[in-house]
Amino acid sequence: MAPYKQPAPPKELSGYLEALARVMFQAGISWRVVEAKWPGIRKAFSGFDVQRVAKFRAADINRLMADTRVIRNRKKLEAVRENAKEMLALDTEYRGFKRYLDSLGDFEATKKDLHKHFAFVGDAGSWYFLWSVGRKVPARHEE
Numbered sequence: 759m760a761p762y763k764q765p766a767p768p769k770e771l772s773g774y775l776e777a778l779a780r781v782m783f784q785a786g787i788s789w790r791v792v793e794a795k796w797p798g799i800r801k802a803f804s805g806f807d808v809q810r811v812a813k814f815r816a817a818d819i820n821r822l823m824a825d826t827r828v829i830r831n832r833k834k835l836e837a838v839r840e841n842a843k844e845m846l847a848l849d850t851e852y853r854g855f856k857r858y859l860d861s862l863g864d865f866e867a868t869k870k871d872l873h874k875h876f877a878f879v880g881d882a883g884s885w886y887f888l889w890s891v892g893r894k895v896p897a898r899h900e901e
Contacts, residue, residue: 767856767892774855775845776806777890779838782878783829791829798827803838811842837877844875865896
């Protein structure tokens, strides 16, 4: 089986948030379920407009909890909002989210920093997030 072609880095901050959210929702859930619900999730999160998502209030999270288009896990829904806030802060501090990622060094250092800053991003999620935003990652060995 031929390997998948690695995606190009996002041109907008929303692309980074969308990739991160996909990793978060896939944690502990079948990728097929996430894939099937993704168009609804994307729409419910305003196309992952980071500024808008960071401003979501409790009422917005409650609205999402009642929305059958999304995966209704309150902790993950709240984490998308909190991760959007963190992404905005890092984007401002480093004058670009790509610059933040560039500043981290090798894969292990980057993975550790992602764990520190973002919720629901474990080891496999870090690998997939970095791969999906066009970053260099070590080869994965299937067991």
